[in-house]
Amino acid sequence: MTDLEKFSPGVRRYIEAARRGQEDRDRYVREMVKKWKFDTIAVHGLYSVQEAIEKNQGAVIEPIFMSSSQAWRDADEMEAAFQYLIPGWAYSRIANPSTSYLEGTLALLETYGTDVEATCCATSSGMSAIFSATEPLLAIEPQQTGPWNFVSSCQIYGGTYMLFKIRHPQMGAECRWVADPTDMDEWKARIDNNTSFLFGELPSNPQQSFLDIKAVADLAHAHNIPLIIDSTIATPALLRPFAHGADIVVHSVTKTMTSSGFGIAGAVIAKKGMYYKSVPYEGQADYASFIKLLPNRDFGPNLSPFHAVLTLNDLRTLRSKIDYLSRNAQRVAEFLHDHPKVEKVMYLGLPDNPMHKLASRDMWLVDSEYDDVYRKRVNRYGHLLSFCVKGGHQPARRVLNALGRIMRATDLGRIKSLANIPAISTHQQQGEESREEAGIPDNLIRLCVGAEHPDDIIADLDQALAKA
Ligand SMILES: *Cc1c(COP(=O)(O)O)cnc(C)c1O
Numbered sequence: 001m002t003d004l005e006k007f008s009p010g011v012r013r014y015i016e017a018a019r020r021g022q023e024d025r026d027r028y029v030r031e032m033v034k035k036w037k038f039d040t041i042a043v044h045g046l047y048s049v050q051e052a053i054e055k056n057q058g059a060v061i062e063p064i065f066m067s068s069s070q071a072w073r074d075a076d077e078m079e080a081a082f083q084y085l086i087p088g089w090a091y092s093r094i095a096n097p098s099t100s101y102l103e104g105t106l107a108l109l110e111t112y113g114t115d116v117e118a119t120c121c122a123t124s125s126g127m128s129a130i131f132s133a134t135e136p137l138l139a140i141e142p143q144q145t146g147p148w149n150f151v152s153s154c155q156i157y158g159g160t161y162m163l164f165k166i167r168h169p170q171m172g173a174e175c176r177w178v179a180d181p182t183d184m185d186e187w188k189a190r191i192d193n194n195t196s197f198l199f200g201e202l203p204s205n206p207q208q209s210f211l212d213i214k215a216v217a218d219l220a221h222a223h224n225i226p227l228i229i230d231s232t233i234a235t236p237a238l239l240r241p242f243a244h245g246a247d248i249v250v251h252s253v254t255k256t257m258t259s260s261g262f263g264i265a266g267a268v269i270a271k272k273g274m275y276y277k278s279v280p281y282e283g284q285a286d287y288a289s290f291i292k293l294l295p296n297r298d299f300g301p302n303l304s305p306f307h308a309v310l311t312l313n314d315l316r317t318l319r320s321k322i323d324y325l326s327r328n329a330q331r332v333a334e335f336l337h338d339h340p341k342v343e344k345v346m347y348l349g350l351p352d353n354p355m356h357k358l359a360s361r362d363m364w365l366v367d368s369e370y371d372d373v374y375r376k377r378v379n380r381y382g383h384l385l386s387f388c389v390k391g392g393h394q395p396a397r398r399v400l401n402a403l404g405r406i407m408r409a410t411d412l413g414r415i416k417s418l419a420n421i422p423a424i425s426t427h428q429q430q431g432e433e434s435r436e437e438a439g440i441p442d443n444l445i446r447l448c449v450g451a452e453h454p455d456d457i458i459a460d461l462d463q464a465l466a467k468a
Pocket of ligand 1: 125126127128157159160201205230232233251252253254255264265266412
């Protein structure tokens with residue numbers, strides 16, 4: 001009996017047609033898309049000429065399917081779709097064609113230049129992506145008695161900190177913190193038989209810490225568990241954690257990827273074939289599709305199609321934008337570094353940053369060697385930096401208040417320069433003690449450098465620093 005014989009002839013016909021469609025798509029990816037450079041993938045993703053003409057009335061831009069659900073030809077098609085045997089989308093809480101265009105593009109960009117195959121689940125926010133990626137890893141029974149634990153760098157986004165510190169423990173899983181994510185002995189000391197996954201963020205928001213992905217991934221794999229990396233700040237234009245052994249990459253797509261700032265979005269991109277002890281059996285072959293079609297169908301955090309297309313539009317120019325923004329940030333960091341009112345600057349692009357060497361090993365502008373302007377590989381370090389104002393919290397507040405053009409906002413990744421004081425905003429809930437451990441003093445200003453002319457950004461900072 002072939003695997004299809006258990007279905008009625010009508011259902012079988014749909015499944016066979018779907019398999020042929022999948023083969024065509026796989027061939028298109030293998031023979032065309034995988035041979036393109038990063039920019040071409042960012043511009044087109046999986047949206048082919050054929051798809052535009054045959055399915056979308058020739059629309060050159062991926063259409064926004066503003067429809068809650070999909071209608072079916074007959075009962076057989078409906079039955080096949082709801083068993084996930086054919087690539088329908090059914091209902092926009094589960095899937096939607098516009099969202100799939102974004103997911104396909106993100107999976108391709110994150111695996112660019114590697115032989116890793118990955119899939120993506122887009123979500124309604126970065127936090128829902130981190131929740132979606134981690135919750136299933138705490139859901140099955142551990143092999144050993146006792147509850148799950150997981151090990152995370154403590155230098156992570158404030159919202160992730162609260163998820164790990166408060167929410168996951170409410171479900172019975174303990175978070176164990178690593179204070180210095182470059183210290184491999186610290187990671188080793190926290191792991192035991194009930195550890196479910198390792199988690200790191202790099203470069204971290206706001207203090208710009210870094211870690212050796214390859215070393216931490218090797219450690220995770222030696223314990224038969226996955227490594228999750230929050231790569232929001234770097235984006236695949238500067239760093240692709242899969243190339244260094246990570247298993248799952250999460251993003252606040254809200255940030256640099258959607259630099260226009262039109263809304264909130266997130267993504268989980270996961271390697272295919274994660275046969276680790278904490279991965280639920282149904283999720284081992286294709287974890288991101290699993291969370292999309294099963295847990296997230298039930299939790300309901302998937303992204304709206306409208307937002308998916310807005311994000312897709314921003315992504316098309318990601319590489320050149322990150323290059324420009326990073327160069328701006330480098331100039332601003334150098335200006336701040338030499339300013340008498342500034343105690344210290346945290347930016348990975350500064351040679352005196354303790355993580356500069358490690359970051360320079362892994363953070364490159366993708367395809368710069370094929371760029372007419374560079375013709376060689378060039379390091380870029382992103383557009384987020386932080387600096388501490390001499391004299392403590394009050395002078396830092398005065399500098400923030402005196403900014404004229406740079407907006408005071410907790411956001412980051414924007415095409416517009418934005419600044420905030422994390423100790424009174426993004427990282428306020430986690431308390432002074434844990435901020436101290438994570439390296440976030442109350443005179444630290446986080447600055448996300450935008451695409452304005454750098455002279456204008458520097459002039460605004462200069463006049464504000466004069467009021468410290
Ligand atoms: C903002 C942010 C998040 C959370 O993403 P939202 O889209 O705000 O939910 C997670 N990680 C990092 C590094 C972030 O900067």
